[in-house]
Amino acid sequence: MSNTASELPLYEVFIRSKNGLHHKHVGSLHASDDEMALTNARDVYTRRSEGVSIWVVKTDNVVASQPEDKASFYDPNDDKMYRHPTFYNIPDEVGHM
Numbered sequence: 001m002s003n004t005a006s007e008l009p010l011y012e013v014f015i016r017s018k019n020g021l022h023h024k025h026v027g028s029l030h031a032s033d034d035e036m037a038l039t040n041a042r043d044v045y046t047r048r049s050e051g052v053s054i055w056v057v058k059t060d061n062v063v064a065s066q067p068e069d070k071a072s073f074y075d076p077n078d079d080k081m082y083r084h085p086t087f088y089n090i091p092d093e094v095g096h097m
């Protein structure tokens with residue numbers, strides 16, 4: 001029995017290009033296990049030594065909001081007026097923030 005790409009778990013790949021920068025999503029790949037995913041990500045996404053760090057995450061483990069849920073997901077934040085800086089007095093010495 002041979003595994004095809006559709007039978008293998010899908011991984012999301014994140015690369016940090018330089019120290020101090022954040023990881024960026026660069027693509028996806030199929031692999032039989034975590035180590036193979038990491039090795040394949042290195043081979044596919046860092047051919048020219050672009051990265052200093054690689055993260056691979058099984059797509060099944062990624063939790064994300066849905067665009068169609070935007071109103072109900074983000075609207076509760078609008079009720080928290082203390083999050084808006086309009087209630088704070090900034091001293092003139094501070095200048096523009």
